[in-house]
Amino acid sequence: MMTRLHASAIVAGLAAMSMIEAPAAAQHDHPPAPPPATTPADESTLRGPTKSSKTPTVAFDRKNRLWAVWVEGSKVFASVSADAGRTFGRAVALTRAPEPIDANGESRPKIAIGPGNEIYVTWTTAGTQPFTGYIRFSRSLDGGRTFTTPVTLNDDERETGHRFDTIHVGPTGIVYVIWIDKRDLDKATEAHQPYAGAALYYTRSTDRGASFSPNAKLKDHVCECCRIAVAFDGDRPVVFWRDVIDGRTRDHAMIRFSDALTPGPPARATWDGWDIDACPHHGPSLSIAADGTYHMVWFTGEGPQGVGAFYARSADGGRTLTPPMQVGSPNAFGHGVAFSHGSDVYVAARDIVRPAGMSVQILTSSDGGATWSPPAEALRTAGAADHPFLLAGGGQVYLSWFTAEEGLRVVPVHAQGRAR
Numbered sequence: 001m002m003t004r005l006h007a008s009a010i011v012a013g014l015a016a017m018s019m020i021e022a023p024a025a026a027q028h029d030h031p032p033a034p035p036p037a038t039t040p041a042d043e044s045t046l047r048g049p050t051k052s053s054k055t056p057t058v059a060f061d062r063k064n065r066l067w068a069v070w071v072e073g074s075k076v077f078a079s080v081s082a083d084a085g086r087t088f089g090r091a092v093a094l095t096r097a098p099e100p101i102d103a104n105g106e107s108r109p110k111i112a113i114g115p116g117n118e119i120y121v122t123w124t125t126a127g128t129q130p131f132t133g134y135i136r137f138s139r140s141l142d143g144g145r146t147f148t149t150p151v152t153l154n155d156d157e158r159e160t161g162h163r164f165d166t167i168h169v170g171p172t173g174i175v176y177v178i179w180i181d182k183r184d185l186d187k188a189t190e191a192h193q194p195y196a197g198a199a200l201y202y203t204r205s206t207d208r209g210a211s212f213s214p215n216a217k218l219k220d221h222v223c224e225c226c227r228i229a230v231a232f233d234g235d236r237p238v239v240f241w242r243d244v245i246d247g248r249t250r251d252h253a254m255i256r257f258s259d260a261l262t263p264g265p266p267a268r269a270t271w272d273g274w275d276i277d278a279c280p281h282h283g284p285s286l287s288i289a290a291d292g293t294y295h296m297v298w299f300t301g302e303g304p305q306g307v308g309a310f311y312a313r314s315a316d317g318g319r320t321l322t323p324p325m326q327v328g329s330p331n332a333f334g335h336g337v338a339f340s341h342g343s344d345v346y347v348a349a350r351d352i353v354r355p356a357g358m359s360v361q362i363l364t365s366s367d368g369g370a371t372w373s374p375p376a377e378a379l380r381t382a383g384a385a386d387h388p389f390l391l392a393g394g395g396q397v398y399l400s401w402f403t404a405e406e407g408l409r410v411v412p413v414h415a416q417g418r419a420r
Contacts, residue, residue, distance in 0.1 A: 048079045048088025051407045055108035055386065058400045058410060060393030062117045066410060069109040069121050074098035076109050076123050080144055085410030094138045094147045100126040102133050102163060106227040106281055112167045118208055119144050120175055122167045133163045135179050139209040153203055155215045156183045161198060168230045174260055175205040176237055178228050184220060196221045197244035219266045223250055227283030235260045240269065240286040248275050252284055252298055254318045269318055272303030289340035294318050295369055297327060297336040297347055309336040309349050313369040328361050328375055339390035341397050345369045348388045348399060358385040360401055362413060378413060381405055
């Protein structure tokens with residue numbers, strides 16, 4: 001296992017490529033990403049994300065149309081493509097007035113599609129103080145022609161950290177929004193009590209986003225600023241996140257709902273033992289196959305297998321895992337994602353290209369994760385790049401990647417991992 005000195009070196013390296021939030025003296029170093037727009041976009045002519053956009057996220061709807069949501073200037077936009085991202089229709093502004101939107105790396109607008117082709121979008125509006133924000137929500141019930149006036153989902157009315165939200169829709173149409181919340185950290189600080197990290201909160205809607213349940217806490221002491229992974233085991237959500245264990249160790253934990261409405265107890269999921277008093281902005285990924293196998297990817301800066309992104313699978317609901325398999329090179333900053341599609345499993349991770357640039361490497365398995373192909377380079381860019389994403393539409397798996405030089409690319413992926 002690495003020494004503490006080695007872990008510190010990893011943090012210094014991550015700071016150059018990712019955003020780190022220390023619990024006390026917080027400082028954010030934003031990852032290399034496409035530059036923000038210098039002037040607000042003209043809503044009447046904007047069609048799809050541009051090279052000057054920020055953090056686009058995509059999803060296929062039930063008609064196999066590709067939706068993109070992104071930030072342009074100080075507004076959130078949505079647009080749809082009938083040809084898998086090659087061209088987009090006119091963009092719709094979800095924000096009626098400009099908002100200071102927190103859009104960088106793992107904090108980005110999110111989109112989820114309901115079983116009736118409802119379109120749900122969340123994002124974070126930044127507060128006036130550092131590392132604070134509000135979870136915002138809008139929906140469309142008319143195929144994206146119009147979106148509702150945004151509402152705030154966190155119900156505590158504190159100006160504190162409500163950030164790194166994620167939104168997902170279960171098979172019966174229940175909408176779940178989960179985020180990292182610092183209201184309990186604030187209360188502990190006011191009472192002069194110790195509190196490690198932040199808390200994990202959620203709300204849900206059973207009426208297609210018309211109303212949401214009161215905010216409920218899933219767990220205290222989670223990492224402050226890593227993305228949250230959610231997948232469904234039948235109609236039950238499974239939540240996978242970077243945890244704070246014993247006040248210092250930032251491994252991962254999991255909650256499996258006992259039914260569609262009832263969270264189960266949290267349980268530790270990974271055992272790397274990475275002791276670090278900062279957030280690496282490197283959240284995990286989870287995909288649950290039709291046969292119930294959990295496919296998991298995460299990053300660690302310290303562990304028995306070394307440093308980097310790792311994959312494991314579980315046949316018993318995450319209680320036990322196969323030995324972790326490293327994804328890509330140890331020096332990769334990763335942001336790996338897992339995606340299952342039938343008996344095929346895909347893992348994509350961002351990797352460094354020497355002497356400059358980034359690539360996306362994809363590994364594939366045709367036997368449910370038992371054996372894997374060597375990594376294959378799917379896409380490459382010479383400049384700055386966002387994180388990769390995998391998704392499916394029309395029976396085809398796609399890689400989505402946004403870069404400063406090429407803009408948004410959504411490309412089909414061969415079973416061997418290479419982009420077409």
